[in-house]
Amino acid sequence: xxxxxxxxxxxxxxxxxxxxxxxxxxxxxxxxxxxxxxxxxxxxxxxxxxxxxxxxxxxxxxxxxxxxxxxxxxxxxxxxxxxxxxxxxxxxxxxxxxxxxxxxxxxxxxxxxxxxxxxxxxxxxxxxxxxxxxxxxxxxxxxxxxxxxxxxxxxxxxxxxxxxxxxxxxxxxxxxxxxxxxxxxxxxxxxxxxxxxxxxxxxxxxxxxxxxxxxxxxxxxxxxxxxxxx
Numbered sequence: 128x129x130x131x132x133x134x135x136x137x138x139x140x141x142x143x144x145x146x147x148x149x150x151x152x153x154x155x156x157x158x159x160x161x162x163x164x165x166x167x168x169x170x171x172x173x174x175x176x177x178x179x180x181x182x183x184x185x186x187x188x189x190x191x192x193x194x195x196x197x198x199x200x201x202x203x204x205x206x207x208x209x210x211x212x213x214x215x216x217x218x219x220x221x222x223x224x225x226x227x228x229x230x231x232x233x234x235x236x237x238x239x240x241x242x243x244x245x246x247x248x249x250x251x252x253x254x255x256x257x258x259x260x261x262x263x264x265x266x267x268x269x270x271x272x273x274x275x276x277x278x279x280x281x282x283x284x285x286x287x288x289x290x291x292x293x294x295x296x297x298x299x300x301x302x303x304x305x306x307x308x309x310x311x312x313x314x315x316x317x318x319x320x321x322x323x324x325x326x327x328x329x330x331x332x333x334x335x336x337x338x339x340x341x342x343x344x345x346x347x348x349x350x351x352x353x354x355x356x357x
Contacts, residue, residue: 132197134233135204139194151179156234163240166286167293177283181333185287188213195223204228216331217289256322257355260315262348273313273344284337285317290324293317311349322352 134154141150161175162168169175191211198205205228211221224242228235264273277296285294294317299309319325328334341348 130233131202131204131230132199134230135197135199135206135228139197139206142192143194145189147179147183148176151176154233154235155238156231156236159235159237161238161240164242166291167295168239169283169286171278174278174283177279178287181283181287185215185333186212187215202230204230256319257353258315258317258319258322258325259351259353260317260348261311261313261351262315262345263312264344265346268344270312276340276344280337281341284334288325288328288334290319290321290328291317292319313345 138150138154141147141153155172155175157172158170159172159175160168160170161178169178189212191209193209194206195209196205196207206226208224208226210224211219214220222242224240226238226240229237264270282294282296285291294315297314297316299311299314301308317325329338
């Protein structure tokens with residue numbers, strides 16, 4: 128347990144020094160799974176690195192990062208953090224976060240954090256709005272290239288949006304009970320706070336860039352606006 132306390136202390140010190148990515152590379156396992164609040168978990172170091180890098184690039188200034196309490200158990204550490212920073216899109220953001228880390232062989236294999244993160248410009252919105260995107264790839268696009276983009280760029284970018292309440296990309300195989308191929312090879316399902324919030328989010332230049340990349344892969348995507356009825 129003393130050795131784990133030493134590791135978590137070093138991890139926290141790196142964060143306090145602003146060395147977020149260095150801490151991530153040093154202490155997180157290649158197969159780490161990270162989840163924020165009730166959002167879908169993100170698996171793998173590569174996908175989580177992309178999320179973390181995008182977050183850091185979106186912060187103009189880190190004002191405060193302070194560990195309030197640290198608890199260490201058998202293979203588990205819990206840290207209560209107080210954060211304050213200036214976000215390039217959302218302005219001043221302040222919140223308290225509890226990070227629960229599970230360790231194996233001196234590496235973080237699972238992290239879940241709970242926070243009340245809000246900003247002056249973020250909206251609560253209504254629940255039950257979902258955007259569904261159906262599409263096939265353009266003839267010249269290889270599936271391996273699109274799926275690399277989906278894992279490293281598309282999914283991390285969408286999951287960081289303030290309006291996002293859940294996002295997944297599905298691969299269509301065949302119609303149920305038949306050998307007929309699915310009419311659409313890929314389906315994106317995005318639960319959002321509201322379509323007004325989403326419209327505001329996608330004005331950001333980094334999201335516009337991501338959407339331009341998406342357009343280079345997708346052939347005539349069909350966007351379906353839905354509303355939950357049950």
